Amino acid sequence: MPKITYISDAGVSRTIDVPAGDTVMEGAVQNNVDGIVAECGGNCQCATCHVYVEEKFLPLLDPIGEDQDAMLDTTASPRKSNSRLGCQIHVKAELDGLVVHTPPTQQ
Amino acid sequence: MAVVIIGGGQGGFQTAASLRAEGYEEHITLIGDEPGVPYQRPPLSKGFLLGKQEQRHAELRPAAFYETQRITLVTARATAIDREARRVKLASGEQIEYDTLVLATGARNRMLPHEDVFYLRTLGEATEIRQRLSAAQDVVVIGGGFIGLEVAAAARTLGKQVTVIEGQERLMARVVAPVVSEYFRNQHEAKGVDVLLNATLYRIGDKEVLLGERTRRPADLVIAGIGVVPNVELAREAGLPVGNGITVNEYLQTPDQRIFAIGDCAECPSIFAEACVRLESVQNAVDQAACVAKAIVGHRAPYTAVPWFWTDQYDIHLQMAGLPAGFDQVVTRGDPQTRKFSVFYFRGGRLCAVDSVNRPADHLAARKLIGARTTLSPDQAKDESFDLKSAV
Known part of the structure; x- marks a missing residue:
């Protein structure tokens, strides 16, 4: 199973086995990872599963869709070039080892 | 405590x-x-x-x-x-x-006075409907609101023959303007769903439903979403x-x-x-x-959040902000033919609600505009060269 590492703003790191097909948001929520709120439950409606993706993994991600792009403009912590919504990153074998940083605040 | x-x-x-x-x-x-x-x-x-x-x-x-x-x-x-x-x-x-x-x-769920009708609210009910859907051929959905149309879209996507029976003269009549209702009816019909408006269920028979004396549709699964x-x-x-x-x-x-x-x-x-x-x-x-x-915990404040809603049917993403009740003017931004448009509702000259079809940026702007009690005019709303965010 691909391993995803979540690093909090305070520097706390957790590495989780996330089944392929699940999202980075689901991997966090189902394993009690702090820093991901996921208020809307993964529907790309709330921007509370905002993560900063480590640069080297960016080329492996799908392009940012129109929904995600609009939503990322409303995040509580600043949007950066490596900002993504965790609910829009579907875990796959190539993403094994993915590292994401959760922002200081989601709301 | x-x-x-x-x-x-x-x-x-x-x-x-x-x-x-x-x-x-x-x-x-x-x-x-x-x-x-x-x-x-x-x-x-x-x-x-x-x-x-x-x-x-x-x-x-x-x-x-x-x-x-x-x-x-x-x-x-x-x-x-x-x-x-x-x-x-x-x-x-x-x-x-x-x-x-x-x-x-x-x-x-509001219930119909008929037997052999399934309703969807709980995980248990959804699980049962999912199982029955796999065995069904002809699915009849009573109610052309959000739940009914989402179920219809799912059943059609799974390859079922689908009929939607709606009592009002248009779909989602309680919550959206006629232009949005019309768009969704066209989309469902283009996918092959049989949409019957102004129609009422009369009786559920053996593998069919009857609407009045003459109209009947085959049905081996009847699902109601009527509020x-x-x-x-x-x-x-x-x-x-x-x-x-x-x-x-x-x-x-x-x-x-x-x-x-x-x-x-x-x-x-x-x-x-x-x-x-x-x-x-x-x-x-x-x-x-x-x-x-x-x-x-001691931080009492009035509840003032802007209401918003969404529904997904096929690849159509409808997002709604605000409350359109009592609207007296509607303008459309963008062309429904392009599959991306927003409808702006005004009440007494003030923006009260926006429905966005596959236009998430409009929706997010709308949440802010409505929350800020914007003075955005109907002419500005329909002018695509006007930046909505500048009116917040």
């Missing part, structure tokens, strides 16, 4: 989670009458029916969350509230004491005022200061409408829960 929450849906869960996030340290008991941990309902009529999502994806948090957050989950039906003794009585006879009580009792009835009985029997929901003030408080009501079951004053409103949405449940959690 203890908070007891009745209702294990989105609002009940969020109240408990927000209380802990706000630093509340005392006992929290969350009473729900469904088995398992709280889950979200929106996927049940969408990805879950299609088999794209499973139960674990719908669960809001794993069981371990409730342990670490010290939230006591009680699977039981609450049968009465004793306001004098400040106790909730359960069907088992057990009683739970509270200092503050939050009613998040939700709503239940909900708020669960107000506990509140009413406890002597609390009830209108089209449990009546609360702008702080979501009943006349009993120790009792709040939120979500689908509650009716409250809204700065976005001219009357009290009772809304059925995730946003409403979540934001009202957060508002009540803040009040309980």
Whole structure:
């Protein structure tokens, strides 16, 4: 199973086995990872599963869709070039080892 | 000190989670009458029916969350509230004491007076419908609202022959303007769904439904989505005022200061409408829960969140912001032919609601515009060269 590492703003790191097909948001929520709120439950409606993706993994991600792009403009912590919504990153074998940083605040 | 929450849906869960996030340290008991941990309902009529999502994806948090957050989950039906003794009585006879009580009792499906009709609200019901869908050929959906149309879209995507029976003259008539209704009817028909408007179910026969004497459609699965009835009985029997929901003030408080009501079951004053409103949405449940959690820890403020909603049918993403009730003017931004457009509703010259079809940026701008009581004019709204964000 691909391993995803979540690093909090305070520097706390957790590495989780996330089944392929699940999202980075689901991997966090189902394993009690702090820093991901996921208020809307993964529907790309709330921007509370905002993560900063480590640069080297960016080329492996799908392009940012129109929904995600609009939503990322409303995040509580600043949007950066490596900002993504965790609910829009579907875990796959190539993403094994993915590292994401959760922002200081989601709301 | 203890908070007891009745209702294990989105609002009940969020109240408990927000209380802990706000630093509340005392006992929290969350009473729900469904088995398992709280889950979200929106996927049940969408990805879950299609088999794209499973139960674990719908669960809001794993069981371990409730342990670490010290939230006591009680699977039981609450049968009465004793306001004098400040106790909730359960069907088992057990009683739970509270200092503050939050009613998040939700709503239940309105039923038809016919047998052999399936309804979708709970995970259990969705699971049964999903199983029956796999064996069905001809699916009849009663009700052309959000749930009915989402179910119709899922069934059609699974290759079923689908008929939608709607009593009104257009789809989603209660919530959207005619131009949006028309767009969705066209899309469903283009996918091969048989949409019958101004139609009423007369009888369910053997593998068919009858609409009046002559019209009949084959049916081996009949699913109804014809609205909900708020669960107000506990509140009413406890002597609390009830209108089209449990009546609360702008702080979501009943006349009993120790009792709040939120979500689908509650009716409250809204700065976005001219009357009290009772809304059925995730946003409403979540934001009202957060508002009540803040009040309980001493940060009382009126509830003023902008209402928003969404529905997904096929690849069409409809997002709605604000409350269109009483609108007197509508303008369209963008061309429905392009599959991307927004409809702006005005009431007395002021923007009151926006429906966006596959235009998420418009929707997000709309949430801000409506919240800011914008003076955006109809001419500006329909002019695509006008930057909506500049009117906030």
